Amino acid sequence: MSVAHEERAIAVTVPKDKSEVISSFIPADFDVPTGREEEWRFTPLRRMKPLLTALPQNDGATVEIDGDPAVIGVDAAQGPIQPGEWLVPVDVVSALAWAGAADTTLITIPPKTDLENPVTVTITGTSTSYQKLRVTIEHDSSATVVINHQGTGQHAENIEVEVGARSQLKLVVIQDWDRDAVHLGRIHSHVGRDATLTQVVATFGGDLVRLVSTVDYDGPGGSAELLGAFFADAGQHLEHRLFVDHNEPHCRSNVVYKGALQGEHAHTVWIGDVLIRAKAVGTDTYEINRNLVLSDGARADSVPNLEIETGEVSGAGHASATGRFDDEQLFYLQARGIAADDARRMVVRGFFTEVLDQIPDADIRDRLWAAVDDEIGAVGSGVGS
Amino acid sequence: MAELVIRDLHVSVDGDEGPREILRGVDLTVRSGEVHAIMGPNGSGKSTLAYSVAGHPKYTVTSGTVTLDGEDVLAMSVDERAKAGLFLAMQYPVEVPGVTVSNFLRTAATAVRGEAPKLRAWMGEVKEAMGKLKVDQSFAQRNVNEGFSGGERKRHEILQMELLKPKIAVLDETDSGLDVDALKVVSEGVNRIHDEIGTGLLLITHTTRLLKLIPAEHVHVFVDGRIVASGGAELADKIDSEGYEAFVASEEAGAKA
Numbered sequence: 001m002s003v004a005h006e007e008r009a010i011a012v013t014v015p016k017d018k019s020e021v022i023s024s025f026i027p028a029d030f031d032v033p034t035g036r037e038e039e040w041r042f043t044p045l046r047r048m049k050p051l052l053t054a055l056p057q058n059d060g061a062t063v064e065i066d067g068d069p070a071v072i073g074v075d076a077a078q079g080p081i082q083p084g085e086w087l088v089p090v091d092v093v094s095a096l097a098w099a100g101a102a103d104t105t106l107i108t109i110p111p112k113t114d115l116e117n118p119v120t121v122t123i124t125g126t127s128t129s130y131q132k133l134r135v136t137i138e139h140d141s142s143a144t145v146v147i148n149h150q151g152t153g154q155h156a157e158n159i160e161v162e163v164g165a166r167s168q169l170k171l172v173v174i175q176d177w178d179r180d181a182v183h184l185g186r187i188h189s190h191v192g193r194d195a196t197l198t199q200v201v202a203t204f205g206g207d208l209v210r211l212v213s214t215v216d217y218d219g220p221g222g223s224a225e226l227l228g229a230f231f232a233d234a235g236q237h238l239e240h241r242l243f244v245d246h247n248e249p250h251c252r253s254n255v256v257y258k259g260a261l262q263g264e265h266a267h268t269v270w271i272g273d274v275l276i277r278a279k280a281v282g283t284d285t286y287e288i289n290r291n292l293v294l295s296d297g298a299r300a301d302s303v304p305n306l307e308i309e310t311g312e313v314s315g316a317g318h319a320s321a322t323g324r325f326d327d328e329q330l331f332y333l334q335a336r337g338i339a340a341d342d343a344r345r346m347v348v349r350g351f352f353t354e355v356l357d358q359i360p361d362a363d364i365r366d367r368l369w370a371a372v373d374d375e376i377g378a379v380g381s382g383v384g385s
Numbered sequence: 386m387a388e389l390v391i392r393d394l395h396v397s398v399d400g401d402e403g404p405r406e407i408l409r410g411v412d413l414t415v416r417s418g419e420v421h422a423i424m425g426p427n428g429s430g431k432s433t434l435a436y437s438v439a440g441h442p443k444y445t446v447t448s449g450t451v452t453l454d455g456e457d458v459l460a461m462s463v464d465e466r467a468k469a470g471l472f473l474a475m476q477y478p479v480e481v482p483g484v485t486v487s488n489f490l491r492t493a494a495t496a497v498r499g500e501a502p503k504l505r506a507w508m509g510e511v512k513e514a515m516g517k518l519k520v521d522q523s524f525a526q527r528n529v530n531e532g533f534s535g536g537e538r539k540r541h542e543i544l545q546m547e548l549l550k551p552k553i554a555v556l557d558e559t560d561s562g563l564d565v566d567a568l569k570v571v572s573e574g575v576n577r578i579h580d581e582i583g584t585g586l587l588l589i590t591h592t593t594r595l596l597k598l599i600p601a602e603h604v605h606v607f608v609d610g611r612i613v614a615s616g617g618a619e620l621a622d623k624i625d626s627e628g629y630e631a632f633v634a635s636e637e638a639g640a641k642a
Binding site for chain 2: 326327328329331332333334335336337338339340342343346347349350351352353354
C-alpha cells in the first residue's frame with residue numbers, strides 16, 4: 001500500500017564554458033573511459049568493451065531507406081574524415097564511429113516541401129558496425145523521419161540533424177534491438193530560427209543502450225519537444241542523456257521522458273542537462289522524467305540539472321520522480337470488476353500515455369503502443385503482488 | 386433478491402508491531418431494497434469493514450464468513466466480487482493517470498456485464514447517467530480522478546454505481562467533503578439507483594448528515610470493531626442528540642467485565 005516516491009537528485013555541473021568539454025573528431029584526443037568519469041559512471045563498460053577501441057569490422061549492419069527517392073541518398077565518399085557541420089563527438093565511442101563509418105546515410109528535404117509520408121530508415125545489426133546519418137530539412141518544410149534499430153551486435157552511431165528556419169521536423173528514433181544488442185548513439189539536433197523539432201526516442205530492446213541527445217539553436221524562436229519512452233526488463237541497461245544548450249534567445253524546450261522497469265537488475269539512467277546561456281533571454285524550458293518501478297531489484301537513476309546564466313527567462317523548471325507501482329490503483333480498478341492483468345495493463349499504459357499520445361503519426365503511435373503491450377505482457381503476474 | 390451475509394467477521398491488519406485485530410466479530414445481513422447505516426466514531430473500524438468486504442489486500446480475514454446469495458465472497462478475487470454484484474464507493478478514490486473516465490467506465494462495464502456494451506447504446510447510457518448526476522460531458526475525457534474536486538470524485542463514484550448496477554453497494558463516508566448542493570445531487574443519485582434497481586445499501590458514516598437525505602431503516606452503532614447496538618431510524622436520532630459516548634462507555638464497561 002505504501003507508495004515509495006524516491007527522488008534522486010544529484011547535482012551535476014554542466015560545464016559553463018563549452019571549451020571545458022573535449023569535443024573532437026580525433027579518437028586519440030579522448031581518454032578511454034574507466035567508469036570513474038561523471039558521464040560514464042552509470043554505464044556497464046564491460047558490456048560494451050568492443051566499442052571502446054576501433055572495431056575490426058564496422059559494416060555489420062544493413063541500412064534500408066524507405067521514402068521519397070528524391071530526398072534519400074548515401075554519401076559513399078570514403079577516405080578523409082568529413083567533419084559534421086553541427087555534431088562534434090564528445091566521447092571516444094562517438095569519435096571512433098564518426099571516423100570509422102564507411103559512408104553517410106543522407107536524408108535531405110528541400111526547402112518549401114511538405115513531405116506527406118514518413119521517411120523510414122531501418123538499421124538491422126548483424127555483428128559490429130559504425131553508422132553515420134545526416135537528416136537535413138531545409139527552410140520552410142515539414143517532414144517525419146523514423147529511424148528504426150533492430151537486430152543484434154554492437155553498434156555505435158552518430159545522427160546529425162539540422163532543422164532549417166521555420167521548418168517542422170518530427171524525428172522518431174526506435175530501439176527495437178534483440179535482447180543481446182549493444183547500441184551507443186549520439187544525436188545532435190541544430191534547430192533553426194522559428195523551427196520546431198519534435199523528437200521521440202523509444203527504447204525497448206537491447207542489452208545496453210546509451211543514447212546522448214543534444215540540442216542547440218541557430219536563432220531565436222526555435223522549439224524542441226523531446227519525448228522519450230523506455231521499458232527495461234531484467235538485466236537491461238537503458239541510458240538516456242540529454243543536453244539542451246539554450247544558446248539563442250527566445251527559444252523553447254520541453255523534455256518528457258517516461259520509463260518503466262521490471263525485473264532483477266533492470267537499470268535505467270536518465271540525465272537531463274539544460275543550460276541557459278547569458279544571451280538566451282526569454283528562454284522557456286521544462287524537463288521531467290518519471291519512472292515506474294514494477295518490481296523489486298530494478299533501479300532507476302534520474303538526474304535533472306538546470307544551469308541558468310541569465311535572470312531573464314520566461315520559464316525554467318525540472319522534475320524527476322521514481323515511484324513503485326501503486327497497488328491502490330490496481331485495487332480501485334479491480335473493485336470495478338476489471339481483472340488484475342487488465343488493470344495492470346491499464347495503469348502501465350496510462351503511465352506512458354503522456355508521451356505516446358503526443359506522437360503525431362498514427363502508424364508509429366500504434367506500433368509503439370504494441371511494443372509497450374508486449375513489454376507489459378512479458379511483465380507477467382509479478383507486478384503489484 | 387440478493388443477500389449479503391457477514392458472520393462473526395474478524396479482520397487484522399499488519400502493523401509495525403505485528404498483526405493488529407481491527408474487526409472483532411461483525412454480524413450483519415443486508416438484502417436488496419434495504420438501507421442500512423453503520424455509524425461509529427472515527428477509528429472504530431467501519432471503513433475496514435467496507436474494504437474487507439471488497440477484498441482490499443491490506444486486510445486479512447482471520448475468521449468468519451461473508452457470503453453473497455450463498456456464494457463465498459472471501460474466496461473471490463477483488464474483481465470477482467465486483468462481478469458478483471458488490472460495489473464499494475470509496476472515500477478517497479485514487480487517481481489513475483493516463484486512463485480516461487470514458488475508457489475506465491467502458492472497461493468496467495464490459496467486465497461486470499460479461500460483454501462489451503454496444504457503443505451507441507453505451508454512449509447514450511453514459512450521457513444520461515452523467516446528466517442525472519449533473520456531471521459535465523467533458524468529464525469523460527478527463528483522467529480518472531485526476532484533478533477532481535472532492536465533489537467530482539464522489540459523483541464519479543456514484544456514476545460508476547449507476548452504470549454497474551450492483552446488487553449490494555457499500556458507501557464509505559460518501560458525505561465527507563461535500564457541500565450541501567453536491568450532497569443533494571449525490572444522495573438523489575443513490576436514492577434513484579436504490580429505487581430503480583433495488584440495490585441494497587450499506588452506508589458508512591460518522592454523522593447523521595447523509596441519513597437525513599438517504600433514510601436508513603436499519604441503523605447499527607459500530608464501536609471498537611463490532612456492532613454494539615442495532616435499531617431503526619430512531620437510533621440515528623439518539624446519536625445525533627447524544628453522540629457516541631454512551632455506546633463507547635458501555636462497550637468499555639463490557640470489555641472490562
